[in-house]
Amino acid sequence: MECTIDDCGEKVKSNGWCVKHYWRWKRTGDPLALRRPSGGRPRVIAECLVDGCHAQVHSKGYCGKHYLRWRRYGDPLIARRVAYEGGQLEAFWASVDKRGPDECWPWTRPIHGPGYGQIRWDRRPQYAHRVSYILEHGSIPESGDPGDPIEIDHLCHTKACAERPCPHRKCVNPAHLHAKKRSENTARTAFWDPKVCREGCTCARHDHPRVNLPCPAGCTCRRHDGESRKCPAGCGCRKHPRRPQVPAMAM
Numbered sequence: 001m002e003c004t005i006d007d008c009g010e011k012v013k014s015n016g017w018c019v020k021h022y023w024r025w026k027r028t029g030d031p032l033a034l035r036r037p038s039g040g041r042p043r044v045i046a047e048c049l050v051d052g053c054h055a056q057v058h059s060k061g062y063c064g065k066h067y068l069r070w071r072r073y074g075d076p077l078i079a080r081r082v083a084y085e086g087g088q089l090e091a092f093w094a095s096v097d098k099r100g101p102d103e104c105w106p107w108t109r110p111i112h113g114p115g116y117g118q119i120r121w122d123r124r125p126q127y128a129h130r131v132s133y134i135l136e137h138g139s140i141p142e143s144g145d146p147g148d149p150i151e152i153d154h155l156c157h158t159k160a161c162a163e164r165p166c167p168h169r170k171c172v173n174p175a176h177l178h179a180k181k182r183s184e185n186t187a188r189t190a191f192w193d194p195k196v197c198r199e200g201c202t203c204a205r206h207d208h209p210r211v212n213l214p215c216p217a218g219c220t221c222r223r224h225d226g227e228s229r230k231c232p233a234g235c236g237c238r239k240h241p242r243r244p245q246v247p248a249m250a251m
Helices: 019-028 064-073 087-093 128-137 182-188
Strands: 118-121 124-127 150-154 177-181
Touching: 087 118, 087 128, 118 128, 124 128, 128 150, 128 177, 150 182, 177 182
Parallel strands: none
Antiparallel strands: 118 124, 150 177
8 A cells, every 4th residue: 555645656555645745744634745844833633533522633543532542442432331321330230231030140351360340439439249249138137256357258259160260250140149247258169179279278368367167086286276286305306406515614
């Protein structure tokens, strides 16, 4: 494709012009001007290529707004945020794929890093499944223990789920959501992955104030008084540094 300037014949770089005429237009506002006219910066006459937009051209023939849209989504007419007449409630349910009452209702908008849907609710970002629980029950109950807060558990998440991230995290069906303490939420799935822990494990993962898992009989973890973890007689570990013995002086 050749430059649209008559008798040029060079290869097009951008906006239908070759490199030479494109840079002339970008510097002076005219692809045929050799130098910038006197009197300061020239008056820019180029407008955005989008119909109905009369803003100044920023790059690629688009204004700043449409250029960023083109750069992010590949189309200058796509806007990520859509205004809804019904407010944030309509915007929320417009982003949910409602199915049967017993099926999962997946979140259709982009998800957060851990796999949960996210939306701006009451002027701050919120997880979509927490908003769905609030819409159904009015509020999320509070925990009396600040170290063990209330979380929303997905009951549709079962041991059979092997995908990562879990697809059930996108579910916002209120029938699949249950409020419980973090310790109960973690304990329900603590032993599902055999690569992490098995039943009866006494490793330090369970010695956490937020995870109250029952210890099996004979457990010697840090929760107990540590009688079985005391050093035996004559232990030579680093807990007991040996002091050099000074020989007794002859009398």
